[in-house]
Amino acid sequence: WKTLDDMDMAGKVVLVRVDINVPVENGRVTDATRIEKIVPTVRDIMGKGGKPVLLAHFGRPKGQVVPEMSLAPLAPELEKALGCPVKFAEDCIGGPAKKAVAALTAGEVLLLENTRFHAGEEKNDPELAAGMAALGQIYVNDAFSAAHRAHASTEGLAHRLPAAAGRLMEAELKALEAALGDPVRPVVAVVGGAKVSTKLDLLGNLVGKVDHLVIGGGMANTFLVARGIEVGTSLAERDMAETAREIEEKAKAAGCTIHLPVDVVVAREFRANAANETVPAEKCPADAMILDAGPESVAAIAQVFEASKTLIWNGPLGAFEIAPFDAATNAAAQKAAELTRAGTLTSVAGGGDTVAALNKAGAAEAFSYISTAGGAFLEWMEGKELPGVKALMD
Numbered sequence: 001w002k003t004l005d006d007m008d009m010a011g012k013v014v015l016v017r018v019d020i021n022v023p024v025e026n027g028r029v030t031d032a033t034r035i036e037k038i039v040p041t042v043r044d045i046m047g048k049g050g051k052p053v054l055l056a057h058f059g060r061p062k063g064q065v066v067p068e069m070s071l072a073p074l075a076p077e078l079e080k081a082l083g084c085p086v087k088f089a090e091d092c093i094g095g096p097a098k099k100a101v102a103a104l105t106a107g108e109v110l111l112l113e114n115t116r117f118h119a120g121e122e123k124n125d126p127e128l129a130a131g132m133a134a135l136g137q138i139y140v141n142d143a144f145s146a147a148h149r150a151h152a153s154t155e156g157l158a159h160r161l162p163a164a165a166g167r168l169m170e171a172e173l174k175a176l177e178a179a180l181g182d183p184v185r186p187v188v189a190v191v192g193g194a195k196v197s198t199k200l201d202l203l204g205n206l207v208g209k210v211d212h213l214v215i216g217g218g219m220a221n222t223f224l225v226a227r228g229i230e231v232g233t234s235l236a237e238r239d240m241a242e243t244a245r246e247i248e249e250k251a252k253a254a255g256c257t258i259h260l261p262v263d264v265v266v267a268r269e270f271r272a273n274a275a276n277e278t279v280p281a282e283k284c285p286a287d288a289m290i291l292d293a294g295p296e297s298v299a300a301i302a303q304v305f306e307a308s309k310t311l312i313w314n315g316p317l318g319a320f321e322i323a324p325f326d327a328a329t330n331a332a333a334q335k336a337a338e339l340t341r342a343g344t345l346t347s348v349a350g351g352g353d354t355v356a357a358l359n360k361a362g363a364a365e366a367f368s369y370i371s372t373a374g375g376a377f378l379e380w381m382e383g384k385e386l387p388g389v390k391a392l393m394d
Protein backbone atom coordinates (compact mmCIF):
# COMPACT_ATOMS: atom_id res chain seq x y z
CA TRP A 1 0.00 0.00 0.00
CA LYS A 2 0.99 3.59 -0.66
CA THR A 3 1.39 6.24 2.01
CA LEU A 4 0.98 10.02 1.97
CA ASP A 5 4.67 10.23 1.03
CA ASP A 6 3.94 8.59 -2.33
CA MET A 7 1.26 11.07 -3.38
CA ASP A 8 1.57 14.43 -5.09
CA MET A 9 -1.18 16.41 -3.39
CA ALA A 10 -0.36 20.01 -4.23
CA GLY A 11 -3.55 21.86 -5.14
CA LYS A 12 -5.60 18.65 -5.07
CA VAL A 13 -8.75 17.79 -3.17
CA VAL A 14 -7.95 14.78 -0.98
CA LEU A 15 -10.90 12.68 0.21
CA VAL A 16 -9.92 11.28 3.59
CA ARG A 17 -11.96 8.45 5.10
CA VAL A 18 -11.64 8.87 8.86
CA ASP A 19 -13.30 7.12 11.80
CA ILE A 20 -14.65 9.74 14.17
CA ASN A 21 -17.34 7.42 15.49
CA VAL A 22 -16.67 8.68 19.02
CA PRO A 23 -18.75 8.05 22.13
CA VAL A 24 -21.17 10.93 22.82
CA GLU A 25 -23.28 11.37 25.95
CA ASN A 26 -25.82 14.19 26.27
CA GLY A 27 -24.30 15.89 23.24
CA ARG A 28 -20.76 15.81 24.63
CA VAL A 29 -17.87 13.76 23.27
CA THR A 30 -16.74 11.59 26.19
CA ASP A 31 -13.59 10.26 24.52
CA ALA A 32 -11.98 12.28 21.71
CA THR A 33 -9.15 9.79 21.04
CA ARG A 34 -10.34 8.96 17.53
CA ILE A 35 -10.55 12.67 16.66
CA GLU A 36 -7.07 13.38 18.01
CA LYS A 37 -5.60 10.41 16.13
CA ILE A 38 -6.47 11.74 12.68
CA VAL A 39 -4.70 15.06 13.25
CA PRO A 40 -1.28 14.01 11.83
CA THR A 41 -2.86 12.79 8.59
CA VAL A 42 -4.94 15.91 8.03
CA ARG A 43 -2.02 18.22 8.87
CA ASP A 44 0.32 16.26 6.60
CA ILE A 45 -2.10 16.58 3.70
CA MET A 46 -2.36 20.32 4.27
CA GLY A 47 1.41 20.56 4.59
CA LYS A 48 1.72 18.94 1.16
CA GLY A 49 -0.65 21.53 -0.30
CA GLY A 50 -3.68 19.23 -0.45
CA LYS A 51 -7.21 20.19 0.57
CA PRO A 52 -8.60 17.63 3.04
CA VAL A 53 -12.24 16.64 2.70
CA LEU A 54 -13.30 14.25 5.44
CA LEU A 55 -15.66 11.34 4.87
CA ALA A 56 -16.94 9.52 7.94
CA HIS A 57 -19.83 7.56 9.41
CA PHE A 58 -21.43 8.10 12.77
CA GLY A 59 -23.58 5.53 14.54
CA ARG A 60 -25.78 3.14 12.60
CA PRO A 61 -28.53 5.20 10.89
CA LYS A 62 -29.17 2.35 8.41
CA GLY A 63 -29.42 4.42 5.26
CA GLN A 64 -31.80 7.00 6.74
CA VAL A 65 -31.19 10.65 7.58
CA VAL A 66 -31.24 10.56 11.38
CA PRO A 67 -30.62 14.09 12.70
CA GLU A 68 -29.19 12.82 16.01
CA MET A 69 -26.51 11.05 13.99
CA SER A 70 -25.40 14.11 12.06
CA LEU A 71 -21.67 14.76 12.02
CA ALA A 72 -22.25 18.54 12.22
CA PRO A 73 -21.66 18.75 16.01
CA LEU A 74 -18.23 17.18 15.51
CA ALA A 75 -16.96 20.03 13.30
CA PRO A 76 -16.14 22.25 16.34
CA GLU A 77 -14.42 19.27 18.00
CA LEU A 78 -12.31 18.82 14.88
CA GLU A 79 -11.49 22.54 14.82
CA LYS A 80 -10.23 22.26 18.38
CA ALA A 81 -8.05 19.25 17.59
CA LEU A 82 -6.76 20.53 14.24
CA GLY A 83 -6.42 24.20 15.09
CA CYS A 84 -7.94 25.33 11.79
CA PRO A 85 -11.41 26.12 10.44
CA VAL A 86 -13.53 23.04 9.67
CA LYS A 87 -16.43 23.65 7.28
CA PHE A 88 -19.39 21.32 7.06
CA ALA A 89 -21.49 20.13 4.11
CA GLU A 90 -24.91 18.61 4.71
CA ASP A 91 -24.39 15.73 2.28
CA CYS A 92 -21.41 13.61 1.27
CA ILE A 93 -22.28 13.69 -2.45
CA GLY A 94 -24.10 15.89 -4.93
CA GLY A 95 -24.74 19.64 -5.03
CA PRO A 96 -24.11 20.64 -1.39
CA ALA A 97 -20.89 18.66 -1.24
CA LYS A 98 -19.63 20.00 -4.60
CA LYS A 99 -20.39 23.58 -3.61
CA ALA A 100 -18.58 23.22 -0.28
CA VAL A 101 -15.55 21.62 -1.95
CA ALA A 102 -15.39 24.44 -4.51
CA ALA A 103 -15.53 27.04 -1.72
CA LEU A 104 -12.76 25.37 0.31
CA THR A 105 -9.65 27.54 0.64
CA ALA A 106 -6.10 26.65 1.70
CA GLY A 107 -5.84 26.20 5.47
CA GLU A 108 -9.41 24.91 5.80
CA VAL A 109 -10.81 21.41 6.20
CA LEU A 110 -14.21 20.23 5.01
CA LEU A 111 -16.27 17.64 6.87
CA LEU A 112 -19.01 15.90 4.89
CA GLU A 113 -22.23 14.59 6.43
CA ASN A 114 -22.55 10.99 7.69
CA THR A 115 -21.91 8.60 4.80
CA ARG A 116 -24.39 6.12 6.33
CA PHE A 117 -27.28 8.51 5.66
CA HIS A 118 -27.10 6.90 2.20
CA ALA A 119 -28.27 3.29 1.95
CA GLY A 120 -25.59 2.79 -0.70
CA GLU A 121 -22.79 3.20 1.86
CA GLU A 122 -23.22 -0.17 3.56
CA LYS A 123 -24.18 -1.82 0.25
CA ASN A 124 -20.93 -0.58 -1.27
CA ASP A 125 -23.02 0.90 -4.06
CA PRO A 126 -20.82 1.88 -7.04
CA GLU A 127 -23.04 4.88 -7.72
CA LEU A 128 -22.43 6.30 -4.26
CA ALA A 129 -18.69 5.65 -4.55
CA ALA A 130 -18.72 7.43 -7.93
CA GLY A 131 -20.54 10.38 -6.36
CA MET A 132 -17.86 10.64 -3.70
CA ALA A 133 -15.00 10.15 -6.18
CA ALA A 134 -16.35 13.06 -8.26
CA LEU A 135 -15.48 15.42 -5.39
CA GLY A 136 -11.70 14.95 -5.35
CA GLN A 137 -8.55 13.65 -7.00
CA ILE A 138 -6.95 11.51 -4.27
CA TYR A 139 -8.34 9.04 -1.72
CA VAL A 140 -6.72 8.47 1.66
CA ASN A 141 -8.04 5.84 4.06
CA ASP A 142 -7.16 6.60 7.67
CA ALA A 143 -9.99 4.54 9.18
CA PHE A 144 -8.43 1.22 10.19
CA SER A 145 -11.20 0.84 12.76
CA ALA A 146 -13.81 0.81 9.98
CA ALA A 147 -11.69 -1.27 7.57
CA HIS A 148 -13.61 -4.47 8.37
CA ARG A 149 -16.58 -2.94 6.55
CA ALA A 150 -16.72 -3.26 2.76
CA HIS A 151 -18.58 0.02 2.36
CA ALA A 152 -18.60 2.61 -0.44
CA SER A 153 -16.36 5.02 1.48
CA THR A 154 -14.02 2.37 2.89
CA GLU A 155 -13.71 -0.02 -0.05
CA GLY A 156 -15.46 1.07 -3.25
CA LEU A 157 -13.91 4.52 -3.34
CA ALA A 158 -10.38 3.11 -3.09
CA HIS A 159 -10.78 1.61 -6.56
CA ARG A 160 -11.84 4.88 -8.14
CA LEU A 161 -9.03 7.27 -7.21
CA PRO A 162 -5.28 7.02 -6.57
CA ALA A 163 -5.37 5.67 -3.00
CA ALA A 164 -3.07 5.75 0.01
CA ALA A 165 -3.07 4.88 3.69
CA GLY A 166 -3.15 7.78 6.15
CA ARG A 167 -0.71 8.03 9.04
CA LEU A 168 -3.05 6.37 11.56
CA MET A 169 -3.82 3.51 9.17
CA GLU A 170 -0.07 3.11 8.62
CA ALA A 171 0.62 3.06 12.37
CA GLU A 172 -2.13 0.51 13.02
CA LEU A 173 -0.95 -1.80 10.25
CA LYS A 174 2.69 -1.60 11.35
CA ALA A 175 1.86 -2.24 15.01
CA LEU A 176 -0.39 -5.18 14.23
CA GLU A 177 2.12 -6.66 11.81
CA ALA A 178 4.76 -6.41 14.57
CA ALA A 179 2.44 -8.19 16.99
CA LEU A 180 1.11 -11.06 14.92
CA GLY A 181 2.38 -10.86 11.34
CA ASP A 182 6.10 -11.16 11.92
CA PRO A 183 6.56 -10.83 15.69
CA VAL A 184 9.65 -11.15 17.84
CA ARG A 185 9.15 -14.40 19.81
CA PRO A 186 8.04 -15.63 22.24
CA VAL A 187 4.61 -14.10 21.71
CA VAL A 188 1.92 -14.12 24.39
CA ALA A 189 -1.72 -13.31 23.71
CA VAL A 190 -4.13 -12.36 26.47
CA VAL A 191 -7.73 -13.03 25.54
CA GLY A 192 -10.49 -12.27 27.99
CA GLY A 193 -14.13 -11.35 27.93
CA ALA A 194 -17.40 -13.01 28.66
CA LYS A 195 -17.92 -15.60 25.99
CA VAL A 196 -15.96 -18.19 24.07
CA SER A 197 -18.68 -18.20 21.40
CA THR A 198 -17.92 -14.61 20.33
CA LYS A 199 -14.18 -15.21 20.11
CA LEU A 200 -14.00 -18.69 18.60
CA ASP A 201 -12.33 -17.68 15.33
CA LEU A 202 -9.96 -15.45 17.25
CA LEU A 203 -8.86 -18.23 19.61
CA GLY A 204 -8.60 -20.68 16.72
CA ASN A 205 -6.33 -18.30 14.78
CA LEU A 206 -4.20 -17.33 17.78
CA VAL A 207 -3.28 -20.82 18.95
CA GLY A 208 -1.60 -21.37 15.59
CA LYS A 209 0.41 -18.16 15.87
CA VAL A 210 1.38 -17.43 19.46
CA ASP A 211 3.55 -19.29 21.97
CA HIS A 212 1.39 -18.57 25.02
CA LEU A 213 -2.31 -17.92 25.28
CA VAL A 214 -3.60 -16.50 28.56
CA ILE A 215 -7.37 -16.94 28.81
CA GLY A 216 -9.33 -14.87 31.30
CA GLY A 217 -12.79 -13.57 32.08
CA GLY A 218 -15.95 -15.61 31.63
CA MET A 219 -14.43 -17.55 28.78
CA ALA A 220 -11.81 -19.03 31.12
CA ASN A 221 -14.69 -20.64 33.04
CA THR A 222 -15.79 -22.44 29.89
CA PHE A 223 -12.26 -23.80 29.48
CA LEU A 224 -12.23 -24.89 33.14
CA VAL A 225 -15.51 -26.74 32.57
CA ALA A 226 -13.96 -28.37 29.52
CA ARG A 227 -11.16 -29.64 31.78
CA GLY A 228 -13.79 -31.18 34.06
CA ILE A 229 -13.61 -28.47 36.74
CA GLU A 230 -16.83 -27.35 38.44
CA VAL A 231 -17.36 -23.57 38.38
CA GLY A 232 -20.47 -23.16 40.57
CA THR A 233 -22.82 -20.43 39.38
CA SER A 234 -20.15 -18.78 37.21
CA LEU A 235 -20.88 -17.48 33.74
CA ALA A 236 -19.84 -20.39 31.51
CA GLU A 237 -20.99 -21.72 28.16
CA ARG A 238 -21.33 -25.40 28.94
CA ASP A 239 -22.39 -26.15 25.37
CA MET A 240 -19.03 -24.78 24.22
CA ALA A 241 -16.99 -27.19 26.32
CA GLU A 242 -16.34 -29.51 23.38
CA THR A 243 -15.21 -26.55 21.27
CA ALA A 244 -12.90 -25.43 24.08
CA ARG A 245 -11.39 -28.94 24.14
CA GLU A 246 -10.80 -28.74 20.38
CA ILE A 247 -9.02 -25.40 20.82
CA GLU A 248 -6.86 -26.99 23.55
CA GLU A 249 -6.00 -29.84 21.15
CA LYS A 250 -5.15 -27.44 18.36
CA ALA A 251 -2.96 -25.43 20.72
CA LYS A 252 -1.09 -28.52 21.86
CA ALA A 253 -0.43 -29.58 18.28
CA ALA A 254 0.83 -26.08 17.43
CA GLY A 255 3.12 -25.82 20.48
CA CYS A 256 1.04 -23.07 22.10
CA THR A 257 0.67 -23.23 25.90
CA ILE A 258 -2.76 -22.26 27.20
CA HIS A 259 -2.78 -20.63 30.64
CA LEU A 260 -6.00 -20.76 32.68
CA PRO A 261 -6.46 -19.31 36.16
CA VAL A 262 -4.97 -21.52 38.90
CA ASP A 263 -6.76 -19.60 41.63
CA VAL A 264 -9.94 -17.54 41.41
CA VAL A 265 -11.80 -14.84 43.31
CA VAL A 266 -15.38 -15.94 43.96
CA ALA A 267 -18.47 -14.14 45.25
CA ARG A 268 -22.16 -14.91 45.77
CA GLU A 269 -23.36 -11.68 44.12
CA PHE A 270 -22.36 -9.78 41.02
CA ARG A 271 -21.86 -6.30 42.45
CA ALA A 272 -19.05 -3.98 43.46
CA ASN A 273 -17.44 -4.85 46.80
CA ALA A 274 -19.46 -8.06 47.17
CA ALA A 275 -18.05 -10.31 49.90
CA ASN A 276 -15.48 -12.55 48.24
CA GLU A 277 -12.82 -15.14 48.80
CA THR A 278 -9.89 -16.54 46.86
CA VAL A 279 -9.85 -20.29 46.26
CA PRO A 280 -7.97 -22.74 44.01
CA ALA A 281 -9.60 -22.85 40.56
CA GLU A 282 -10.84 -26.41 41.14
CA LYS A 283 -12.48 -25.46 44.45
CA CYS A 284 -15.18 -22.99 43.39
CA PRO A 285 -18.09 -23.46 45.84
CA ALA A 286 -21.30 -24.67 44.20
CA ASP A 287 -23.19 -21.50 45.21
CA ALA A 288 -20.48 -19.01 44.16
CA MET A 289 -19.33 -17.46 40.91
CA ILE A 290 -15.84 -16.71 39.65
CA LEU A 291 -15.40 -12.96 39.10
CA ASP A 292 -11.64 -12.64 38.77
CA ALA A 293 -8.35 -14.51 38.57
CA GLY A 294 -6.46 -14.75 41.86
CA PRO A 295 -2.94 -13.58 42.85
CA GLU A 296 -1.26 -16.89 41.99
CA SER A 297 -2.70 -16.68 38.50
CA VAL A 298 -1.45 -13.12 38.21
CA ALA A 299 2.03 -14.21 39.31
CA ALA A 300 2.00 -16.94 36.65
CA ILE A 301 0.88 -14.44 34.00
CA ALA A 302 3.64 -12.04 35.08
CA GLN A 303 6.18 -14.84 34.59
CA VAL A 304 4.89 -15.53 31.10
CA PHE A 305 5.11 -11.80 30.28
CA GLU A 306 8.68 -11.72 31.59
CA ALA A 307 9.64 -14.60 29.34
CA SER A 308 7.95 -13.05 26.29
CA LYS A 309 9.05 -10.42 23.79
CA THR A 310 5.68 -9.57 22.26
CA LEU A 311 2.25 -9.23 23.87
CA ILE A 312 -1.11 -8.86 22.20
CA TRP A 313 -4.07 -8.20 24.46
CA ASN A 314 -7.82 -8.29 23.94
CA GLY A 315 -10.35 -8.54 26.73
CA PRO A 316 -10.24 -8.15 30.52
CA LEU A 317 -9.24 -11.01 32.88
CA GLY A 318 -12.16 -10.52 35.27
CA ALA A 319 -15.22 -8.40 35.94
CA PHE A 320 -13.02 -5.30 35.64
CA GLU A 321 -15.94 -2.86 35.77
CA ILE A 322 -16.67 -3.71 39.42
CA ALA A 323 -13.99 -3.45 42.12
CA PRO A 324 -12.30 -5.43 43.54
CA PHE A 325 -12.78 -7.82 40.62
CA ASP A 326 -10.57 -5.62 38.47
CA ALA A 327 -7.49 -6.64 40.47
CA ALA A 328 -6.08 -9.29 38.10
CA THR A 329 -6.66 -7.12 35.01
CA ASN A 330 -5.02 -4.15 36.71
CA ALA A 331 -2.02 -6.10 38.00
CA ALA A 332 -1.37 -7.88 34.69
CA ALA A 333 -1.78 -4.62 32.76
CA GLN A 334 0.65 -2.86 35.08
CA LYS A 335 3.16 -5.68 34.68
CA ALA A 336 2.90 -5.38 30.90
CA ALA A 337 3.35 -1.61 31.18
CA GLU A 338 6.43 -2.03 33.39
CA LEU A 339 8.09 -4.49 30.99
CA THR A 340 7.25 -2.27 28.03
CA ARG A 341 8.82 0.74 29.76
CA ALA A 342 11.89 -1.38 30.50
CA GLY A 343 12.11 -2.15 26.78
CA THR A 344 11.83 -5.94 27.07
CA LEU A 345 8.27 -6.26 25.77
CA THR A 346 6.40 -4.91 22.74
CA SER A 347 2.78 -4.60 23.82
CA VAL A 348 -0.21 -4.11 21.56
CA ALA A 349 -3.85 -3.93 22.65
CA GLY A 350 -7.20 -3.22 21.08
CA GLY A 351 -10.94 -3.55 21.43
CA GLY A 352 -13.36 -1.25 23.26
CA ASP A 353 -13.44 -2.93 26.69
CA THR A 354 -9.75 -3.64 26.61
CA VAL A 355 -8.70 -0.04 26.12
CA ALA A 356 -11.12 1.04 28.88
CA ALA A 357 -9.63 -1.61 31.20
CA LEU A 358 -6.03 -0.62 30.42
CA ASN A 359 -6.86 3.04 30.93
CA LYS A 360 -8.47 2.22 34.26
CA ALA A 361 -5.32 0.34 35.26
CA GLY A 362 -3.25 3.40 34.32
CA ALA A 363 -1.29 1.15 31.96
CA ALA A 364 -2.49 2.19 28.50
CA GLU A 365 0.02 5.00 28.04
CA ALA A 366 2.97 2.71 28.52
CA PHE A 367 1.78 0.19 25.93
CA SER A 368 3.72 0.19 22.66
CA TYR A 369 0.52 0.54 20.70
CA ILE A 370 -3.17 0.88 21.51
CA SER A 371 -5.40 0.36 18.53
CA THR A 372 -8.33 2.71 17.96
CA ALA A 373 -10.27 -0.26 16.57
CA GLY A 374 -12.94 -2.41 18.18
CA GLY A 375 -14.55 -4.78 15.69
CA ALA A 376 -11.77 -4.34 13.13
CA PHE A 377 -9.13 -5.31 15.73
CA LEU A 378 -11.04 -8.50 16.52
CA GLU A 379 -11.45 -9.44 12.86
CA TRP A 380 -7.79 -8.81 12.30
CA MET A 381 -6.93 -11.03 15.30
CA GLU A 382 -9.16 -13.66 13.73
CA GLY A 383 -6.81 -13.60 10.75
CA LYS A 384 -9.42 -12.14 8.42
CA GLU A 385 -8.56 -9.90 5.53
CA LEU A 386 -10.02 -6.43 6.10
CA PRO A 387 -11.70 -5.14 2.91
CA GLY A 388 -10.65 -1.54 3.57
CA VAL A 389 -7.01 -2.59 3.88
CA LYS A 390 -7.14 -5.00 0.96
CA ALA A 391 -8.56 -2.29 -1.32
CA LEU A 392 -5.49 -0.15 -0.58
CA MET A 393 -3.23 -3.00 -1.70
CA ASP A 394 -5.04 -3.81 -4.95
Ligand code: 3PG
Binds near residue numbers: 021
Ligand atom coordinates in the same frame (compact mmCIF):
# COMPACT_ATOMS: atom_id res chain seq x y z
C1 3PG B 1 -16.31 1.23 15.42
O1 3PG B 1 -16.81 2.05 16.21
O2 3PG B 1 -15.81 0.15 15.78
C2 3PG B 1 -16.25 1.60 13.97
O3 3PG B 1 -16.50 2.95 13.81
C3 3PG B 1 -17.17 0.75 13.14
O4 3PG B 1 -18.50 0.98 13.48
P1 3PG B 1 -19.62 -0.09 13.08
O5 3PG B 1 -19.41 -1.27 13.98
O6 3PG B 1 -20.93 0.59 13.27
O7 3PG B 1 -19.37 -0.47 11.64
